[in-house]
Amino acid sequence: MRAWQITALGTPATLRELPAPTPAPGEARIAIQACGLNFADLLMAEGRYQEQPALPFIPGLELAGTVLDLGPGTEGPPPGTRVAVYSGQGGLAEQGCFPVESLLPLPDGMPMAEAAGFQIAYGTSHLALAHKARLQPGETLLVLGAAGGVGLTAVEVGRQMGARVIACARGADKLAIARAAGADEVIDSDHPDLKSALKAMGGADVVYDPVGGPAFDAALRATRPDGRILSIGFASGTVPQIPANILLVKNITVIGFWWGGYLHFAPQILRDSLSTLLRWHAEGRLRPHISHRLPLDRFPEGLDLLRRRAATGKVVIEIAQQQ
Known part of the structure; x- marks a missing residue:
């Protein structure tokens, strides 16, 4: 099978011919049809992600495909079942073996390309907003990076939860995409006085960052008293240093959030969130946005799109014809 492999951190992945894997007990072998790219793929390739596979490894945190067979003595979805998998690695290959408990059976109407990029982005936004920030109908949600992989889903999810959504992104094209996803108001992240502009919009009860x-700093100062700020990631490359005096005076809560961590300490909460999201998708309430679909051999181009923040929504690597 063809697969991308990283053999040394900080060096480009190589497309190789590798032996097809054999499922062990408790595993299913998947014919991978699509893999969603995430900013974490960049960090993992550089050895800067919080969960780092041993070398060599096949990158690709999430994927969708079809069950080929199960390991000896394993009970799980039968061959032919369409599934999505949050794997942590292994998505950028034509086949892979994954624990059966990580398989998410897909509704018949969900395209593989959408399924491949669904779990992390939508899961992050829903669990962060509903479980951690307790976003309420009528509150104002400010989404930074609102046209990116997770940001755009936060616009959609926030709107579904009844919030007034302010989307912050760079440039008219990205702002138009955020507005089409349901943002009530938009603001360019290059605004010369972002803090004042956000305050003029009334500030925010919840910030999704x-x-x-610098965008975090502006949003902090535009957060209303008793507001909540969700720290989701640091695509700018700069980790904010938070002035605690502002938190104290305004009674603001800053909340760290990593979706993948829930797999280890509260998996049922994560599964319940995904069930809600799949129902919303089936009802037509979510419309995943894929800006780039690339074949397997163009994976480095997909990573570069993320590095340059040139993509909107998801970048998906299509490994086989969609079924």
Whole structure:
């Protein structure tokens, strides 16, 4: 089978011919049809992610495909079942073996490309907003990086939860995409006085921040008293240094959130969240946005799109014809 493999951190992945895997007990072998790319793929390739596979490894945190067979003595979805998998690695290959408990059976109407990029982005936004920030109908949600992989889903999810959504992104094209996803108001992240502009919009009760850097600082100062700030990631490359005096005076809560961590300490909460999201998708309430679909041999191009923040929504690597 063909697969991308990283053999040394900080060096480019190589497309190789590798032996097809054999499922062990408790595993299913999947014919992988699509893999969703995430900013974490960049961090993992550089050895800067919180969960780091041993070398060599096949990158690709999440995927969708079809069950081929099960390991000896394993009970699980039968061959032919369409599934999505949050694997942590292994998605950028034509086949892979994964624990059966990580398989998410897919509704018949869900395209593989959408399923491949669904779990992390939508799961992050829903669990962060509903479980951690307790976003309420009528509250104002500010989404930074609102046209990116997770940011765009936060716009959609926030709208479904009844919030007034302010989307912050760079440039008219990205702002138009955020507005089409349901944002009530938009603001360019390059605004010369972002803090004042956000305050003029009334400030925010909840801030969803996958960016960090100066945008976090502006959002902090535009957060209303008793507000909540979700720290999702640091796509800007700068981790904010938070002035505790502002938190004290305004009674603001800053909440760290990592979706994958729930697999280890509260998996049922994560599964319940995904069940809600799949129901919303089936009802037509979510419309995943994929800006780039690339074949397997163009994976480095997909990573570069993420590195340059040139993509909107998801970048998906299509490994086989969609079924």
